[in-house]
Amino acid sequence: MTGELILIVEDNEALSQGLREWLQMVGYQVELAPNGKEGLRRLEARMPDIIISDITMPVMDGFEFFELVRTRPEWTTIPFLFLTARAEKKDVLIGKGLGADDYITKPWGPEELLTAVRVKLKRTQDIALAQLQLAYKDSLTVLANAIESRDAYTRGHVERVSAYAAVIAREMGWTEAQLADLELGAILHDIGKIAVPEHILGKPGKLTDEEFAEMRKHPETGAFMIRNIPYLAAAIPCIRHHHERYDGEGYPDKLAGEAIPPAARLLTVADMFDAMTSDRPYREGLPIDEGVAAITVESGSHFDPHVVEAFARACQKGLIAEAHATAG
Ligand SMILES: [Fe+2]
Ligand SMILES: [Fe+2]
Structure with missing residues (x-):
């Protein structure tokens, strides 16, 4: 029994x-x-x-x-x-x-x-399940941050990308269930960077072609890492496709337009915005308004226009600046 x-x-x-x-x-x-x-x-x-x-x-x-x-x-x-x-x-x-x-x-x-x-x-x-899920999410964030911290210049990236992504998704009317999957994807999107050698990850300045090729493996590596964990399956589209471009010129699968999973199309805006607005050793991050302008310019080429629209609306409402301040 x-x-x-x-x-x-x-x-x-x-x-x-x-x-x-x-x-x-x-x-x-x-x-x-x-x-x-x-x-x-x-x-x-x-x-x-x-x-x-x-x-x-x-x-x-x-x-x-x-x-x-x-x-x-x-x-x-x-x-x-x-x-x-x-x-x-x-x-x-x-x-x-x-x-x-x-x-x-x-x-x-x-x-x-x-x-x-x-x-x-x-x-x-x-109650036990809710506590377990919370503990799970916390452990994942710790893990993602541990990977992140190898690359000292992008500290806080996971938190900020999660916060921006949530704001954009709410603006687009996503459901709570979709938001939960997106959050998981945002936390784990760069998890494949664990396999990128330290000297490439921490290199100040431009990467060589070979180094860049190594760096570009992280979406596939990340998706492969978690392929057998059913609880994390929802994060795979974000992990694998967050570097695809709307015009099909991204990687790893050169998907274009609607063929890119919606969560990845959304996440890439949050991810790139954070990359542009955070400081690097060889350059200072753009101010928020210039970051927004840089994203808007690439609407329809790099980014899904619907996502950019929602992102711009959220900016006008001050929600992105607010998320930036809280996620630090
Ligand atoms: Fe990435
Ligand atoms: Fe990222």
Whole structure:
């Protein structure tokens, strides 16, 4: 059985046995404890996904049990449901006051209990997933920055490109889901630079043809690096195609116009704008308004005109300058 583990703390044996049978039938694993003290012992041995506890029990009652469970950091996130015959208002208030997740009064219907269990488990899983995704994004940004920092002159590039890209996408009315994929692409777009030798990456001034050819491999290298990670798949179009040009003169695939994935067409504007407006050892970055002019001039040749339009609108509203200031 691979279902979630439910710990039932209940002194009425007939009741707990009945509950166990019934919950096992719908696919859950169940452990029983006759009182709070025994419940704590069970928790030590194996952490359940949810706890259902009676209130009135010998040795240690449900309230004391609950308070002890919540003192241990690793147990604080386990959903806790009180299950009791005492429907008195006082008990409900004590239970809720302690911070229990829910309170079910006997007699309960099986459906009512099952719904409460499912809702609590789902909520806990959703929170865990959201936290995991956040941690994932943070780790990716750390990784991208680590690669970036080999090239000291482009520090902060990832953050700024992400910020500009988000502003342009909002201006174009992209959905939240599209924005999330775009952000992932923005974070990872230059990840293939990890394979570019240090002396090329950090070279002040113009690159030789060979060095340039080496540098131009980074989109393909990056896309190849993450090809087997399903969670990152959405970033591949940005990674592989952020150096394509609207007129088909870019790399690596010389795609043109609508054949370039939309996220890559958008990202390239954010990427090039940052490249123009940030300082290099051999030249100072352009002021923002000149950067905007330089992008606009290449509308339809280097860049998708629709993206440039949205970018120009965002500039007029001051949104690009704002993103520049915040992403630093
Ligand atoms: Fe790049
Ligand atoms: Fe870049």
